[in-house]
Amino acid sequence: MSDIRFTDMDDIELLAAAVRLAQDNATRGGGPFGALIAREGEVIATGSNRVTANLDPTAHAEVTAIRAACTKLGAFSLDGYVLISSCEPCPMCLASALWARVDRIVYAADRDDAARAGFDDTAFYQLFDSPRDTWPVPVVRHAGVDGTPPFTAWLNNPDRTEY
């Protein structure tokens, strides 16, 4: 990391800090992505890409930052917080941020910058925009099993915690 004080920063300072995290991580051989979670200019958690370091394909910078922020807050919602990322979130990270209920997402580089460095962000966004029967990875509903009983169990459980 760096000597930046993570307080009272505006979007440009926060973004610059996220890019610096990405740069530091890339210099050490990790994926060139950094992210942070902030509220009113105060950073509560940061994340760098840890896919290869942690052997976790879901450990993108944004996911890592979201998980760290939730751990710190003791909450599964980041309502009221902003996600700042060195690069446009991929579909996984974008949906992670939606599930985390962040207020806003700001980024610097975009999916095409990532693609030029060899990453699949653009390709995966294009898959989302294409019919599934054209995908290289089959994604198939199997009619042989009824998947709805768990939802009935959920709705019937008065102790459920909604999210």
Added chain:
Amino acid sequence: MSDIRFTDMDDIELLAAAVRLAQDNATRGGGPFGALIAREGEVIATGSNRVTANLDPTAHAEVTAIRAACTKLGAFSLDGYVLISSCEPCPMCLASALWARVDRIVYAADRDDAARAGFDDTAFYQLFDSPRDTWPVPVVRHAGVDGTPPFTAWLNNPDRTEY
């Protein structure tokens, strides 16, 4: 879990096992979702929704199963494996599976079944299909910071591990 032997199972048996995981989790107040990672009918990892239990909005059943499988294999790729899920993966889980390089995804219930139980899967898929300027959550590129230097550092690092 159950007394199922996770070996030599076909898709229907695997799907039934994933639905049972979902059912068990929902009965205990967790999200009504279960998933597993298998290869040639052999299950190597399972996952249930742990969002509220672990205070982690990314801990959907599929993500949990992917992380567990990678930990077990000591790898960040699930090339050669199949993801079996009690319900259609949401955009986060679908993209997680793409990044994990699974061969195939099979599911039972779908996004609309999840929506009827109060979950945002359908809503988030619809966001992916809508222009960003119509979204309730702003997702904005900020031109004030150059986000590309980390990619240069990445490409210039001979010790990088591609993924």
